[in-house]
Amino acid sequence: MQYTTQMDAARKGIITGEMEAAAKKEQMDVQELMALMAKGQVIIPCNKKHTSLEPNAIGSMLRTKINVNLGISRDCKDMDIEIEKVSHAVKMGAESIMDLSSYGDTRTFRRRLTKECPAMIGTVPIYDAVVYYHKPLKEITSRQWLDIVRMHAEDGVDFMTIHCGINKETAGRFKRNKRLTNIVSRGGSIIFAWMEMTGQENPFYEHYDEILEICREYDITMSLGDACRPGCIRDASDISQIQELITLGELTKRAWEKDVQVMVEGPGHMPLDQIAANMKIQQTLCQGAPFYVLGPLVTDIAPGYDHITAAIGGAIAAAYGASFLCYVTPAEHLRLPSLDDVKEGIMASRIAAHAADIAKGVRGAADWDNKMSAARKKLDWEEMFRLCLDPEKAKRFRAEAKPEKEDTCSMCGNFCAVKNMNRILEGEIVNIYDE
Numbered sequence: 463m464q465y466t467t468q469m470d471a472a473r474k475g476i477i478t479g480e481m482e483a484a485a486k487k488e489q490m491d492v493q494e495l496m497a498l499m500a501k502g503q504v505i506i507p508c509n510k511k512h513t514s515l516e517p518n519a520i521g522s523m524l525r526t527k528i529n530v531n532l533g534i535s536r537d538c539k540d541m542d543i544e545i546e547k548v549s550h551a552v553k554m555g556a557e558s559i560m561d562l563s564s565y566g567d568t569r570t571f572r573r574r575l576t577k578e579c580p581a582m583i584g585t586v587p588i589y590d591a592v593v594y595y596h597k598p599l600k601e602i603t604s605r606q607w608l609d610i611v612r613m614h615a616e617d618g619v620d621f622m623t624i625h626c627g628i629n630k631e632t633a634g635r636f637k638r639n640k641r642l643t644n645i646v647s648r649g650g651s652i653i654f655a656w657m658e659m660t661g662q663e664n665p666f667y668e669h670y671d672e673i674l675e676i677c678r679e680y681d682i683t684m685s686l687g688d689a690c691r692p693g694c695i696r697d698a699s700d701i702s703q704i705q706e707l708i709t710l711g712e713l714t715k716r717a718w719e720k721d722v723q724v725m726v727e728g729p730g731h732m733p734l735d736q737i738a739a740n741m742k743i744q745q746t747l748c749q750g751a752p753f754y755v756l757g758p759l760v761t762d763i764a765p766g767y768d769h770i771t772a773a774i775g776g777a778i779a780a781a782y783g784a785s786f787l788c789y790v791t792p793a794e795h796l797r798l799p800s801l802d803d804v805k806e807g808i809m810a811s812r813i814a815a816h817a818a819d820i821a822k823g824v825r826g827a828a829d830w831d832n833k834m835s836a837a838r839k840k841l842d843w844e845e846m847f848r849l850c851l852d853p854e855k856a857k858r859f860r861a862e863a864k865p866e867k868e869d870t871c872s873m874c875g876n877f878c879a880v881k882n883m884n885r886i887l888e889g890e891i892v893n894i895y896d897e
């Protein structure tokens with residue numbers, strides 16, 4: 463092969479099959495896509511060993527992509543149930559699945575995913591190390607943390623969240639500048655605890671070059687983890703978050719020097735008025751590397767509805783430059799999501815992503831809406847269902863409250879503005895009260 467990673471190929475002017483497939487989906491010229499990839503502003507996460515992958519590109523000027531977190535855990539050990547959730551998630555439009563398994567035979571599950579799943583697969587090796595070594599946290603050695611990264615690479619994952627931004631310096635600042643909710647990143651809390659107990663530097667930071675070599679070998683996209691993402695609106699944009707982001711900016715450059723594709727993870731919980739500025743700071747510090755946001759959740763008071771708090775923040779974040787949204791379900795902060803929660807979370811994220819794409823002027827985004835509006839004007843219900851984000855729900859709702867007149871709906875009945883306007887503009891008499 464004449465190239466190592468997709469970024470390397472782009473820099474050498476080689477058009478790969480993955481670039482062609484992704485450009486077609488974006489209705490974009492492949493040369494244009496390749497030029498953005500060469501600069502690191504677009505990525506195609508695609509481990510050479512993930513042969514069932516249907517590639518997608520991620521970048522702020524492309525269609526916003528969404529990720530769904532799933533995986534086996536102590537409270538949901540059944541691999542087949544989790545695989546079923548994965549296949550539902552892909553059918554519902556998720557471009558990416560993050561396997562956050564934290565219990566049992568995680569390797570078999572991970573390998574099953576990369577064998578069968580056409581979506582990008584991401585993992586967080588820190589979680590898996592704790593399960594795999596099955597010993598007290600402080601006894602895990604630096605070498606063992608790194609061995610897990612290689613194992614995930616061999617298993618075919620397309621991107622890995624590596625919490626390398628929380629080094630000793632950031633940890634020191636975090637301790638000096640108290641937060642309301644400390645560290646809420648699962649991986650961040652694990653590596654912080656390990657550093658505190660062993661007194662050692664974060665191995666993912668200390669041995670970053672070695673991790674980059676692994677990423678280069680398999681073409682794994684580095685997802686630079688945000689251990690210090692704010693866990694409440696009060697902690698948003700604080701010293702720890704920004705300190706870590708500065709480090710992630712430096713690590714982005716080091717990855718690009720080795721042709722390793724990078725995206726940067728971001729907040730978290732954040733008041734609405736801070737989101738646009740955060741996107742700008744990230745794009746500046748990380749030189750346009752795609753931003754992968756976890757929410758942001760714009761208020762802390764709505765457990766049970768956090769798919770909505772996250773969708774509001776996600777839409778704003780993506781409109782101002784984020785490329786990739788991690789879904790949030792109504793079960794966030796409360797319990798593991800059920801299949802219904804997964805569906806609600808995906809739909810909320812897809813709405814946020816699409817709303818942002820319209821605002822950004824992404825190719826073809828508003829066309830979809832215009833087709834829906836044309837069908838509405840014609841009261842063409844079959845066409846409306848065909849164009850729906852969730853046709854099953856739309857059909858069910860209409861069937862549950864059948865209108866007296868088939869062409870309208872039970873919302874306004876005879877007062878249907880659409881129908882009455884169509885009629886009056888066609889020269890008909892409109893009476894309403896006795897029709």
Ligand code: SF4
Nearest residue numbers: 871873874875878879
């Ligand atoms: S009845 Fe009202 S809500 Fe229903 S299609 Fe007509 S205008 Fe729209």
